[in-house]
Amino acid sequence: MAVGTxxxxxxxxxxxxxxPDFNSDLDDVLEKAKKDLDVALPIIEKYKDRLLAIGEVGxxxxxxxxxxxxxxxxxxxVLIRQVQLAKRLNVPFLLSLLSKKQxxxxxxxxxxxxxxxxxxxxxxxxxxxxxxxNISISAExxxxxxxxxxxxxxxxxxxxxxxxFPKLQDLLQK
Numbered sequence: 001m002a003v004g005t006x007x008x009x010x011x012x013x014x015x016x017x018x019x020p021d022f023n024s025d026l027d028d029v030l031e032k033a034k035k036d037l038d039v040a041l042p043i044i045e046k047y048k049d050r051l052l053a054i055g056e057v058g059x060x061x062x063x064x065x066x067x068x069x070x071x072x073x074x075x076x077x078v079l080i081r082q083v084q085l086a087k088r089l090n091v092p093f094l095l096s097l098l099s100k101k102q103x104x105x106x107x108x109x110x111x112x113x114x115x116x117x118x119x120x121x122x123x124x125x126x127x128x129x130x131x132x133x134n135i136s137i138s139a140e141x142x143x144x145x146x147x148x149x150x151x152x153x154x155x156x157x158x159x160x161x162x163x164x165f166p167k168l169q170d171l172l173q174k
Contacts, residue, residue, distance in 0.1 A: 026064070037078055044085065053164060054086040055094025056116075092164050105145045110156045114164060115139060 044051060059066075059075050066072045086093035094114070095104065105113075115138045123130040124137055136150075139157065143150045162169050 037081065041085070044089075048089050051089060051091055053092040053094050054082055054089070055092075056096045057082050057094065058096035092160075102145045105142055110142075110146065110148070110153065111160060113142065113157055114161045115142075115153075115157045 057079060059079060061072050066075055083093060115135050117130050117132055117134050121130060124134055139150050139153045143153045
């Protein structure tokens with residue numbers, strides 16, 4: 001999560017900091033983002049009755065974002081604060097799982113998981129565009145890790161999405 005101009009009330013919950021546009025000043029952008037959680041917390045508290053979820057958040061330990069153990073620990077601490085906030089406010093927590101996050105998938109109840117592709121980013125093969133039709137890959141992965149059927153993952157995660165985004169039901173009926 002990253003807040004725009006301080007006091008603007010804008011929150012970017014899904015930014016692609018790995019884009020080439022950030023190559024020249026990524027360190028500055030990341031430093032501002034770390035401070036932004038502290039700036040965002042009072043805003044979140046003020047509007048908590050209108051808050052739908054905390055996220056999308058996650059850990060990115062690629063060398064570009066976490067080249068040292070200290071940087072990895074900083075990410076862990078921010079993630080812990082975000083999980084605690086979601087629990088305290090009793091809202092869903094949207095966790096982004098990058099490759100090899102089986103341990104987290106095993107620990108989370110299926111009732112807490114929604115599916116996403118993050119398209120056009122993170123295609124199923126390197127350097128390929130991702131598309132919504134690839135959502136089945138996520139469902140298959142979760143089914144395999146949890147030892148359940150793909151149909152169960154599909155049913156439960158669809159119900160989770162409908163609970164999280166109630167207006168989605170109207171769109172699906174059209």
